[in-house]
Amino acid sequence: MLGRRERRDRATEAFNRLRTVLNRALGAAAGARERAEVRKRQLEFEREVQRVGLGAAALDPELAEKLADPAFAQVWARINAERDESYVEWRAEGLGAVRELVAAEAWGPAGAHWEHWLGAIGQDPGVRSPRLWRIGSAQVEHASPADGFPLAVPLLDQGNLRLNSVPEARAAVDSIVETLLLRLLSTFTPGLVRLHLWDIGHLTGPLPNLHPLTAGGLLVVHDPTRLDDLLGLLAGHIRKVHANALRASGRTTLREACEVAGRRVEPWRVAVLFGNGERLADEQYRELNRVARTGPDAGVHLILVDMPVSASSPLETVSFTDAERATASITGPGIVVRADPPMPPGIVSRAAAAIRDDVVVRRGRPRSFVDLLPDELGRGSSREELRTVIGFDEGEPVEVVLGDATPHALVAGPSGSGKTNFLYAMLGGFAARYPPDELELYLLDFKEGVSFAGLTPGRKDPSWLPQARLVGVNVNTDREFGLALLRYLTRELARRAEAAKRQEVTKLAELRDAEPEARWPRIVAVIDEFQALFGSRDQITQQAAALLEDVARRGRSQGIHLVLASQDIAGIEAFWGKPAVYDQCTLRIAMPKAKRVLTDDNYAPVSLPRWHAVINHDSGVPHGNEVAHVPDASSRGTFDELQQRLWREQAGAVPRLFDGAHQPDLASAPEFAHPSGPLLGQVIAVEDSAATLRVEPAPGRNLAVLGTAQNDALSILDSLALSLGKIHRGENCEFHLWCAVASLNEHVALVQHALEDMGHRVHPRFDSVIPDFPDNGVPQFVFFYAVDAAHPVLEVKEGFGPSGLDRLRALLKNGPANHVHTFGWWRGVGRLKDTLGFAGTDDVGAWVALDVQGAELNALAAGQIVDWSPRPHRAIFFDRSTHSRPDVLIPFDTTTALHPEES
Incomplete structure (x- = not known):
């Protein structure tokens, strides 16, 4: 019994101890919870005070009531104490620092x-x-x-x-x-x-x-x-x-x-x-x-x-x-x-x-051309871009930029809207900023006139624009010249692309860094009325469109920029389906009343006053518009004075002037002084060069001049004869001048005298007898004027011997191998074929056609389709031994060369 009671007492004691521990734990938990709840209320109170600010909290009745709570009063006292302590520190250090910061900034x-x-x-x-x-x-x-x-x-x-x-x-x-x-x-x-x-x-x-x-x-x-x-x-x-x-x-x-x-x-x-x-x-x-x-x-x-x-x-x-x-x-x-x-x-x-x-x-001060120019001339670098002030918007300068972001420009405006003045302002601004080593200009004007001719030396003003390398005027009928410029730019693109590939770079700026000693200027090609290039549905239009698209696409990275100007670009069919050109022309300039150069929803040019332009570097969208007043840049005392100053300070090589209305003078041609071959005429190309004929002891080294344009035909034959006279001195060649038309005898006599004055042996013939030409060890040059006029006589046979026509065919066939070369003038392709007979076209390896339609020449062009439309003072030259395509020529004016004593 005692053991059982003892065990019960011990259990009761243990239970009481457990109850005591649990009560203590529950009391501690309740106290902790109460303290946590108080703390939470205090934090919420503090946050509210911080939110409204201490001053506002003091004035807030609801917050004031909460101060009766000792927990909140404790927080309030602490915040005020901290505020007082912080303010003392702020007043001593922060206040001055803030004042100093505001004063400095x-x-x-x-x-x-x-x-x-x-x-x-x-x-x-x-x-x-x-x-x-x-x-x-x-x-x-x-x-x-x-x-x-x-x-x-x-x-x-x-x-x-x-x-x-x-x-x-x-x-x-x-x-x-x-x-x-x-x-x-x-x-x-x-x-x-x-x-x-x-x-x-x-x-x-x-x-x-x-x-x-x-x-x-x-x-x-x-x-x-x-x-x-x-x-x-x-x-x-x-x-x-x-x-x-x-x-x-x-x-x-x-x-x-x-x-x-x-x-x-x-x-x-x-x-x-x-x-x-x-x-x-x-x-x-x-x-x-x-x-x-x-x-x-x-x-x-x-x-x-x-x-x-x-x-x-x-x-x-x-x-x-x-x-x-x-x-x-x-x-x-x-x-x-x-x-x-x-x-x-x-x-x-x-x-x-x-x-x-x-x-x-x-x-309010009238803005002039001088305001477009920098304080110092020729200090700009074109490494990244070309930039110039073009006009003013409420007195603020407006710029045009050609670079990687805006590589090409379209300029449009009807006649009289100020388009030419804008181009002069732009060119003057560029030339004033960038020296010739930084900028080269190629300028082409397809409308009738001489807008850019003043940029080259003239009789009244010997100066020229140093940055200009080529100026083409009056080329409205010479679309081939525009095509030649595009081919030149394409070749320059290839040259620059090869250099960039060699240096493993992609842009002109990088190439210039990689080759600091090389000369890589930016090129600007201005083509006014450029739509003339695409005026016909022919090969020129097709080739020009393809070349222009290529230059527009690849020129961006190689520093070659196009400025294409037109009165109205709405009808250029060559670009239908070829958006590359327009897409690359992100710089758009619209003169008053210009159409289609900006986007369809951009109507800014409609209300534009005269002497103003819309400058848009964002492909013509409305938000890119800048309206600029463009000062007078083309009157006397503006661009011309800048050009003379630049010429005195920077002048280098003289730019080439191609004037489509001017017939080049043979006596003044650079090649005539020291010809490398017999000259035919000036080639329509970027380079100032003459077309030459290969004369060598090989079959077919004869030439036919075709067409009824007598003066041009005589000019080509004269140029050949006189340049051959320059090449062969003294007695080392002979000339034979045949003429079957009496009206040409006087002209033939002039050629004879000019050759004799050079010291050559000349044999004029005014009949139709074809003699033998034994090989006497020197070249012999036979000039036959109006061959087809002698046909009736040449076809006559005397006895059983060969006719004169047979002897002429033999001369054409066998003469070149014996150093005898014939240069004849036929007034049509059919007449030439009559002379040569069946399968004889190989005996005339070169020809120059005048007023002959291209379709008639296809049989003479080694299977090529000749796209040629005749026009005055122009010829097309094809030599099957050297040409992949015909060249267009301008026959020389030989007056001075035939009459040296008068000059």
Whole structure:
């Protein structure tokens, strides 16, 4: 029994101990929970105090009631103690640092009191901007006013500003905006800051004291019902800055691009939008946020008043709680913000008018060609691009750029719209900036006239444009010359591409870095009325279209740029289905009333005044428009004076002038002084060269001149004879001149005398007897004038011997091997075939055709299709031993060469 009781007592004792431990644990848990709940309430109280601010919390009745709770009173005491301790530290160290920071970063009008700057005209060139802009003052809640500090926010090149108001604070908000805008305008040279105002509730626009700025183009008040237009304008400007200034400079922000350029390349745009606190429609809201997000890097900034916007953009916010007090995101809730007192309205209006008047004076001075030129000539590098001022928009320079981003240009404008003047302004600006080692110009004008002829030496003005390498004028009937230019550019492309491949680079800038000693200038080819190249459905059109497309596509990377100008590009059928040319011509210039050069929805040229142009570097879309007034660049005393100055300072090789209305003089031809072969005429090609004939002891080395154009036929024969006379001196050759037409005897006598004056033996014949030509060891040259006129006599046989025609055929067949070469003139292809007989065409290995249709020449061109349309003073030359395709020639004027004594 005792053992059982003892065990029960021990169990009871253990149970009591367990109960005691559990009670203690439950009591501790309850206490911990109570303490946790108190702590949670204290933290929530502290968070609420921090949210509204210590000063506001002291005035809040609900929070004041909570202070009766000892737990909250303890937190309140601690916060105040910490505040007092922090404020002492802030007052000793932070206050001065903030004041010093604002003074350093908000220099000039950005931070000074208005009395120090209002009414003065800004002089800063805008390369960089103050980082901070004063909008008012601030102080710690319940602190002494003496401990206040200026409140400044980042804006230009930094971010945007949002102002949230209450009804009684609208005057303070307007004061902040007005003062801030005048700080911007008064810091920089007038024109570097452009303002846009939009107010959802005011038809006349807010901030009336600033309205004098509208007359100077510095302020635009937008229709409250057309917010879409304003947002589209800002978005378009952002795209334009990225497409032009940023892409061209390789920088990511406009601020960096301006620092590299050493000047403000684009004005700042500041848009002030007054809302009503309601969120915009979805599409407008998205567009507003896009502008807020991407604008600061492109120099576009927003000041939003009661306009909800997302927090994803660089944005500082000032929120008013009553008529005077506000909080700012840059300082936090514990700081009370107050707007600076408004400036006197009369002084504000006068200051705005003074800025407007300064802009008007600056822009009011008539702009001239000189304003397009740099201070120093020939200092530019074309490594990255070509850039020049082309005109002015309200006094601000507008540039054209040819480079990797905008490789080619289309220029369009009807007759009299100023297209030629624009081209001269552009060429003058380029030539003034880039020396000949940086820029080469190839200029071609397909319309009748001599627009570019003055760029080469003339009788009255011996100067020339040093950058010009080729000038072609009056080529409206010589489409082959345009084709020759495109072939030349294609060859130059291949040469540059090979060099780039050799250096393992892809762009001209990289090639120039890889080969610093080599000469790799940028090339600009200007083709005025270029659509003339595609005027017919023929091989020239097909070849020109293919070549132009190739140059347009590959020229971008090799520094070869096209400027294609036209009165109307609407009907160029050659480009249907070939978008490469238009797509690559991202620079579009539209003169007044121009059609189709911009996009179909871009109507800017319709209302354009004279002497103005739309400059668009974005393929003609409306947001890329820049309207420029282009000064007079073609009158006396403009381009010509620049050319003479450049010629004196930089002149090198004389550019080649090709004048389609001028027949080249044989005596003046460079090849005539020391000919490498007998000359036929001037080749229509980029190089100034003459066509030569291979004369060697080989079968077929005879020539036929075909056509009824007598003067041109005689010119070709004369050029052959006189140049052969230059090649062979003295007695080492003989000439035989046959003429069966009495009317030509006098001309043949002139040729005879000219050859005899050179010391040659000349045998004239005025009959149709074909003698034997024994090999006497020297070349013999037989010139037969009007062969077909002698046919009736040549066909007559005397007895059983060969006829004269048989002897002529034998001469053509066997003569060249015995150093006897015949150069004859037939007045038609059929007459030549009659002379040669069956299978005799191989005996005339070369021919020059005048007024003969191409279809008649196919049988003489080794199976090729000859696409040739005859025209005065032009010929087509084909030598089956050297040519893959015929050359077009201009017969020489041989008057001076035949009458040297008269010259």
